[in-house]
Amino acid sequence: MKTFEKIGIGLLLGVGLFASTRSVNADEKVHFIDLFGDAILLESDGHFGLIDGGEDSDNPTGNPLLAWFPGGEQILLNYLKSNIPADSNGQYNLDFIMGTHAHSDHLGGLRYVVNDSQITVNKAYLKEYHPEQMNLYNIMWDNQEEYDLLVSALNNEGIPIVKNTEELNQSFNLGKMNIQFYNTEVLDYAFLDESYKLDENHSSIVSVVQYNNKQIFLGGDLDFKTNPMNPLGDESRVASLIGDIDLMKLNHHGQILSNSYELISKLNPEFAISTWTGIDVYQPTKDYLLSQNIPLFETHYSGNIVIDFNKESFGLYDYTGSIPVAKPREPGWYLLEGNWYYFDGQISVTGWKSIGNTWYYFDSNGTMQKGWQAINGQWYLLDAINGDMKIGWHLDSSKKWYFLKASGEMTTGWQQVSGKWYFLKASGEMTTGWQLINGKWYFLNASGEMQTGRKIISGKWYQFNLSGEWIA
Secondary structure: OOHHHHHHHHHHHOOOOOOOOOOOOOOEEEEEOOOOOOOEEEEEOOEEEEEOOOOOOOOOOOOHHHOOOOOOHHHHHHHHHHHOOOOOOOOEEEOEEEEOOOOHHHHOOHHHHHHOOOEEEOOEEEOOOOHHHEOHHHHOOOHHHHHHHHHHHHHHOOOOEEOOHHHHOOOEEEOOEEEEEEOOOOOOOOOOOHHHOEOHHHHOOEEEEEEOOEEEEEOOOOOOOOOOOOOOOHHHHHHHHHOOOOEEEOHHHHOOOOOOHHHHHHHOOOEEEEOOOOOOOOHHHHHHHHHOOOOEEEHHHHOOEEEEOOOHHHHOOOOOOOOOOOOOOOOEEEEEOOEEEEEEOOEEOOEEEEEOOEEEEEOOOOOEOOEEEEEOOEEEEEOOOOOOEOOEEEEOOOOOEEEEOOOOEEOOEEEEEOOEEEEEOOOOOEOOEEEEEOOEEEEEOOOOOEOOEEEEEOOEEEEEOOOOOEOO
16 A cells, blocks of 8 residues: 555665665664554664564454554564574574553564564563553453463563563663663552543653664653643653653654644654554644654655664765655545544645635644534534534524524524524524513514514414514
8 A cells, every 4th residue: 555655755765764674884773664553673783672563463352443454563574584683593683572552553563573483582571551540442442462462472482571660660771772761650540430541552651762872762652631640641741751852753653642742842853753553643743843843754655764873863864855744635635533634735724714615614733623613702503524614594403493694603683584583592592482582572483483463372362563572
């Protein structure tokens, strides 16, 4: 699916970005492997470590939502064997593997690495998975199954597992690199009721890799949602511990509710990289990176990205041409993470937009709005499914009638429509029956029409003048 997209960009990458060839002269590298999810190979002075393993082809729970996730375990194994030199016994050695958290697009491929007879793993860093902390939506994924499968594979191979907070917190060296993990503590949500429970992303470990006065932030799936343990959000807490870095691998693949402006500004990276999960980097994040002159490189569009500590600017400028912060889009509708956006060229539309002779409203993040919306002091009704602005009479989900002007604003008070008079409450709801308005009695029939002349109501005759007032 991605082959065609890579043809044009791959020619630009030259020295700085490349796929599977190994250079014997430059051995302080970080490899961002192009597959579904995260898989990051660290290389330093002949030593190798692997952070996450991408999605796997297995679906142990039979979850239909996982059925379309492309497994990349064979891509991962091929990449490792193409970039790690085999020893005299034909073995490919990894000093360690680390799983950031128990989601299949991170843990999935790791057990295939562990089970491969040609690969030797010396140690595994794996934070404990606690299902009692998870909300019901998160439990429906295959977190527990993927975690158990990996632990079983590690135990079968006799590979030690580092999972206690004290040891996970210790920085360590891989060759000439120094590595520090963050967000290693296990947060106790067991005492919380279901409405306060979270998802596994809050447990995600993030890493900082340091070499030769350069620092790389490797984000897992941490986000900035507030929670009972961290009312300012996990990203805010972690950002305050790290400070300036040179390159940032975006949290949660650049998706919505991650990579807050606070995090990006505190880390202050020179470059940013995102890895692929079938969803583009959240457009406001792209826009913010662009506003801060931070180039964004995306594995989905460029293929494998290998940065070299021994090159100026990690080698990311060692080619002719440039990779845009965002892939040019055709104008039109895009469904991203369950929300609709409309792109008019590179930037998502905000505010009112007329599309195909129909008006739509998009918030400051570009998300198409639905239902009742208060905009500039006026109420508008936008279709609950399609988002199109309603005009004229409309029966909403509460079975109440409203009248909306041709410009979309909800009306109140007396309104003449097609020669008939109607009265709408301050809430916009059309009234029926007897109504006392400004000290005068009026009667509006079941269709809301104001009555005039002589009318029989509930078996009695009443007289109304031309203005609809009841004449006693």
